[in-house]
Amino acid sequence: MFLKSLEIYGFKSFADKANLEFSDGITSLLGPNGCGKSNIVDAIKWVLGEQSTKTLRAGKMEDVIFNGTDTRKPLQVAEVSLTISNEAGALPLPDAEIEIKRRIFRSGESEYYINRNRVLLKNIRELFFDTGVGKSAYSILEQGKIDQILSSRPEDRRYIFEEAAGISRFKQQSIDAERKLEKTDENILQVETILKEVRRSYETKKNQATKASSYRELKKEQFALEVDIQLSTLKSYILLRESKQEQKELTEKTLEEQSGSLSSCDTEIEEMQAKMREMGTRRIAIQTELQRLDEAQKGRNDKLDLLTQRFRDFCKQRDEAGARSESILERIQRDKDEIDEKLNAVADIDDAFAQLSIEIEKNQKGLLSTQTLIESQNQEIDQTELLDVSLDDELEELAGKLKDLTDVIVIELEEKLKQSGYNLEEKRAALALFESKLKHIDASLLEQSAFLEKLKTMGVPALEVLSQQQKYQLGLQKAFSELKELFASYQMHQASFIDELVAPQGIISEKHRLETQMGAKRLQVSRNRERISYLREENRKLSASLESYRLAISDQKVALNQLTGQKQSAKEWVAKLQLSVTEQQYQYSDALKNSENAQERIYETQEDIRDTEAELKEMKATVSMLNEDLKDIISLIEEKGSEIRAKQEQKASSYDRLQALRGESVKLGLQIEQLVSNIGGIYTTFFENFGKSLKEYESRLDEEINDIPVLKTRLDEVRRKIEGLGYINQMAEDEFAEVKEQYDFLTKQLDDLSKAKSDLDAVVLEIKTRSEQLFLATYKKISENFQEMFRRLFGGGRAELKLVDTENVLQSGIDILAQPPGKKLTHLSLLSGGERSMTAVALLFATYLVKPSPFCILDEIDAALDDRNIGYFLSVLEDFALKSQFIIITHNKHTVMGSSTLLGVTQMEAGVSTMVSYRIGRIEGEAVIYNDDSQEVSFNAEGSVLGTP
Numbered sequence: 001m002f003l004k005s006l007e008i009y010g011f012k013s014f015a016d017k018a019n020l021e022f023s024d025g026i027t028s029l030l031g032p033n034g035c036g037k038s039n040i041v042d043a044i045k046w047v048l049g050e051q052s053t054k055t056l057r058a059g060k061m062e063d064v065i066f067n068g069t070d071t072r073k074p075l076q077v078a079e080v081s082l083t084i085s086n087e088a089g090a091l092p093l094p095d096a097e098i099e100i101k102r103r104i105f106r107s108g109e110s111e112y113y114i115n116r117n118r119v120l121l122k123n124i125r126e127l128f129f130d131t132g133v134g135k136s137a138y139s140i141l142e143q144g145k146i147d148q149i150l151s152s153r154p155e156d157r158r159y160i161f162e163e164a165a166g167i168s169r170f171k172q173q174s175i176d177a178e179r180k181l182e183k184t185d186e187n188i189l190q191v192e193t194i195l196k197e198v199r200r201s202y203e204t205k206k207n208q209a210t211k212a213s214s215y216r217e218l219k220k221e222q223f224a225l226e227v228d229i230q231l232s233t234l235k236s237y238i239l240l241r242e243s244k245q246e247q248k249e250l251t252e253k254t255l256e257e258q259s260g261s262l263s264s265c266d267t268e269i270e271e272m273q274a275k276m277r278e279m280g281t282r283r284i285a286i287q288t289e290l291q292r293l294d295e296a297q298k299g300r301n302d303k304l305d306l307l308t309q310r311f312r313d314f315c316k317q318r319d320e321a322g323a324r325s326e327s328i329l330e331r332i333q334r335d336k337d338e339i340d341e342k343l344n345a346v347a348d349i350d351d352a353f354a355q356l357s358i359e360i361e362k363n364q365k366g367l368l369s370t371q372t373l374i375e376s377q378n379q380e381i382d383q384t385e386l387l388d389v390s391l392d393d394e395l396e397e398l399a400g401k402l403k404d405l406t407d408v409i410v411i412e413l414e415e416k417l418k419q420s421g422y423n424l425e426e427k428r429a430a431l432a433l434f435e436s437k438l439k440h441i442d443a444s445l446l447e448q449s450a451f452l453e454k455l456k457t458m459g460v461p462a463l464e465v466l467s468q469q470q471k472y473q474l475g476l477q478k479a480f481s482e483l484k485e486l487f488a489s490y491q492m493h494q495a496s497f498i499d500e501l502v503a504p505q506g507i508i509s510e511k512h513r514l515e516t517q518m519g520a521k522r523l524q525v526s527r528n529r530e531r532i533s534y535l536r537e538e539n540r541k542l543s544a545s546l547e548s549y550r551l552a553i554s555d556q557k558v559a560l561n562q563l564t565g566q567k568q569s570a571k572e573w574v575a576k577l578q579l580s581v582t583e584q585q586y587q588y589s590d591a592l593k594n595s596e597n598a599q600e601r602i603y604e605t606q607e608d609i610r611d612t613e614a615e616l617k618e619m620k621a622t623v624s625m626l627n628e629d630l631k632d633i634i635s636l637i638e639e640k641g642s643e644i645r646a647k648q649e650q651k652a653s654s655y656d657r658l659q660a661l662r663g664e665s666v667k668l669g670l671q672i673e674q675l676v677s678n679i680g681g682i683y684t685t686f687f688e689n690f691g692k693s694l695k696e697y698e699s700r701l702d703e704e705i706n707d708i709p710v711l712k713t714r715l716d717e718v719r720r721k722i723e724g725l726g727y728i729n730q731m732a733e734d735e736f737a738e739v740k741e742q743y744d745f746l747t748k749q750l751d752d753l754s755k756a757k758s759d760l761d762a763v764v765l766e767i768k769t770r771s772e773q774l775f776l777a778t779y780k781k782i783s784e785n786f787q788e789m790f791r792r793l794f795g796g797g798r799a800e801l802k803l804v805d806t807e808n809v810l811q812s813g814i815d816i817l818a819q820p821p822g823k824k825l826t827h828l829s830l831l832s833g834g835e836r837s838m839t840a841v842a843l844l845f846a847t848y849l850v851k852p853s854p855f856c857i858l859d860e861i862d863a864a865l866d867d868r869n870i871g872y873f874l875s876v877l878e879d880f881a882l883k884s885q886f887i888i889i890t891h892n893k894h895t896v897m898g899s900s901t902l903l904g905v906t907q908m909e910a911g912v913s914t915m916v917s918y919r920i921g922r923i924e925g926e927a928v929i930y931n932d933d934s935q936e937v938s939f940n941a942e943g944s945v946l947g948t949p
């Protein structure tokens with residue numbers, strides 16, 4: 001097994017969290033049209049890094065997030081986690097199980113994880129390189145992809161062969177190398193452009209530096225010539241002074257007195273010269289300090305630049321950490337809102353759960369009481385029916401008796417009538433006479449009483465009334481005796497045996513009794529039947545309500561299960577969110593800490609900048625102070641020089657005066673003094689002109705020095721040369737050194753880049769050669785397998801693969817030629833839908849033979865196959881399922897029955913996909929599918945799963 005499980009939340013129609021556990025062999029995904037089966041395939045493609053919205057059947061990437069239904073709001077995030085078993089080490093990670101997760105927010109932000117560590121898309125792609133799995137691999141084959149394989153340009157089919165050949169990695173490496181090559185070319189171009197610029201400045205600075213260096217050399221020579229001229233002059237003075245000294249010593253005695261004052265003059269000059277030297281030293285010290293300060297200022301400026309850069313960097317770090325912490329805070333809030341939402345949903349689910357449980361209990365009670373009532377009524381029906389049977393028996397018995405009795409009555413009546421001579425006509429006439437007499441008496445009585453009343457009212461005397469009354473009485477007595485006679489004659493015609501017959505012990509009474517009994521029993525039977533049919537009708541109604549109780553209970557139980565599932569997934573989601581909130585809180589405090597650290601660094605850097613600026617300011621003040629001092633000293637030196645010169649002139653004129661006054665001997669002394677003074681002047685002038693003491697060079701006095709005219713000629717020449725040099729950039733040498741460093745660096749870089757370019761060229765060539773070898777070897781094997789697989793799937797026929805451009809294997813397209821059995825070699829576009837599917841499947845399986853994909857998802861590729869081809873297809877599939885894991889979306893019953901595991905997708909709530917489990921069972925040897933409630937699931941005419949029959 002490769003794919004272990006898939007967890008989907010918020011992806012397309014999977015609004016609630018759904019878990020799919022895969023197993024080895026063939027797993028079928030079942031469900032009606034539009035319930036979300038292909039969305040599961042999309043989820044797998046998506047988590048493996050698919051970027052094409054077209055392939056994912058979406059307009060833009062955010063469209064994969066659940067976009068709501070009439071009753072549900074759209075979600076803000078979609079998340080898919082795929083757990084893969086890596087026990088066989090197919091993937092280059094040490095873990096036995098690898099979880100890949102991808103998450104997308106409606107804001108468009110996308111995240112990838114491998115084993116809960118945040119990674120880049122690139123890392124996911126690299127994980128699946130050359131495994132047959134991944135974005136462009138052949139592990140997922142959909143209906144549309146069959147057309148893509150067969151109808152696309154021959155070049156577009158290459159990816160299957162490349163993946164199987166394992167050159168996808170090389171292809172990527174080659175692309176990377178070519179990209180690096182391009183980058184290297186760009187860099188070379190860039191470096192060459194910069195080098196061109198630098199070379200121009202290099203040449204200029206080189207010329208300037210050469211000029212500056214010649215200038216420095218000439219200046220050095222000029223100085224040396226100046227020194228030599230001064231030394232030569234000095235030497236001649238010294239020699240002259242020494243000769244004069246010899247002469248002077250001869251006249252020393254005479255000059256002793258004057259020399260006293262002269263020596264005081266000399267002392268003064270000496271003192272002034274000492275002062276002058278002191279100032280010279282001070283000037284050098286100031287210049288040295290100025291130079292040092294200049295260097296230090298440069299150092300501080302550099303430090304300032306560095307600190308400013310650091311300040312900017314820290315500001316950027318602080319701002320980035322701040323922004324990051326805010327976005328984390330937002331995410332935390334979002335997750336917390338979602339937790340609240342989910343907890344509310346859990347509370348709602350609990351309420352609904354309790355409500356449902358009450359309803360189930362109520363329905364179960366109703367069910368029980370209805371069942372009891374039905375049973376008791378059934379018992380009553382049975383008893384009543386038994387009673388009816390015995391009543392029918394009794395009725396039959398009574399009917400027998402009645403019939404016998406009636407026969408006896410008829411026979412007896414006939415006999416008695418015969419015996420009695422009974423005549424009905426006569427009897428009726430006697431009765432009519434008797435009755436008319438009775439009526440007459442009755443009418444007379446009424447008449448007489450009315451007449452008597454009238455008499456009374458007329459005031460007829462009582463006696464008369466009485467006599468009338470007596471008259472009437474006599475008439476009445478007569479009528480009465482006539483009546484008696486008439487009754488006796490009627491009785492004469494009455495049959496006496498009738499009384500016997502109708503007497504209580506007589507048989508007529510017996511017959512009446514029997515009839516009454518039978519009537520009563522019939523009435524009871526009819527009432528019983530009415531009661532039975534009433535009870536049956538009642539039971540039928542009760543059975544209907546019993547069924548509706550059952551249905552309601554089963555629906556409510558399904559709803560309870562759903563609620564439990566929803567509650568569980570909501571709780572898991574809450575736990576996950578809480579974990580994520582804790583994680584993000586850590587990230588948040590990290591970001592805050594980073595921001596605070598950066599702020600601290602900013603303060604420190606600001607402090608450093610202020611300190612450095614203060615130091616610089618102080619240095620500048622010192623420099624301007626020293627410059628002032630230098631200016632003062634230079635003017636003091638100039639002043640002192642003119643003082644000395646004045647003093648020397650004064651001394652010379654004193655000598656002249658002494659000479660004039662004291663004669664020739666004094667003149668010599670003066671000459672000596674003059675010479676001494678000249679010698680001193682040379683030193684002084686030299687120091688004034690060059691800031692250095694001539695004494696430093698006195699050692700050269702013992703060396704051979706050119707004659708002064710020679711030296712002067714050369715000096716003139718040097719001066720002309722210096723003038724001829726024109727403007728001299730004194731910094732040129734330093735600047736040249738800097739440019740040279742840059743120039744050397746760039747030249748080296750250019751060399752390195754050229755070397756890298758040639759290395760990359762070699763890599764590209766090697767990859768190409770290796771890819772070509774691998775591609776050809778794999779292509780050959782797939783081509784052979786394809787021919788065999790085609791024959792196996794079609795039960796004959798012929799098929800071939802052809803490289804379009806054999807000269808250019810790595811770019812060449814691949815043509816497919818197919819000839820189903822008994823048909824001509826046909827262009828692919830002329831094949832039927834089923835033949836196309838089988839050809840594509842043949843190519844796919846031919847590829848698996850060379851490089852099996854660890855798992856394979858086939859989305860309705862059997863849709864166009866008839867029963868015979870399904871048979872071929874399944875037999876091949878079963879062979880391959882021994883090595884690879886297959887997940888098949890199908891509506892075909894045969895394919896479903898050939899699977900080892902079934903996973904059902906349904907939409908109990910419109911627009912929201914959920915998973916249901918199905919299993920295969922057997923009824924009378926026939927395979928059938930059962931759902932969770934062990935109800936059989938039916939297929940429609942096309943073989944699609946419909947639901948319970």
Ligand SMILES: Nc1ncnc2c1ncn2[C@@H]1O[C@H](COP(=O)(O)OP(=O)(O)OP(=O)(O)O)[C@@H](O)[C@H]1O
Pocket residue numbers: 011012013014031032033034035036037038039040063064065066067068911
């Ligand atoms: N972002 C989304 N939010 C909610 N529902 C979506 C989203 N994207 C797609 N759907 C829904 O998913 C359903 C399509 O699912 P699917 O293509 O997986 O079905 P199926 O089971 O493969 O169907 P058939 O058997 O017809 O191929 C459509 O009803 C569509 O509206």
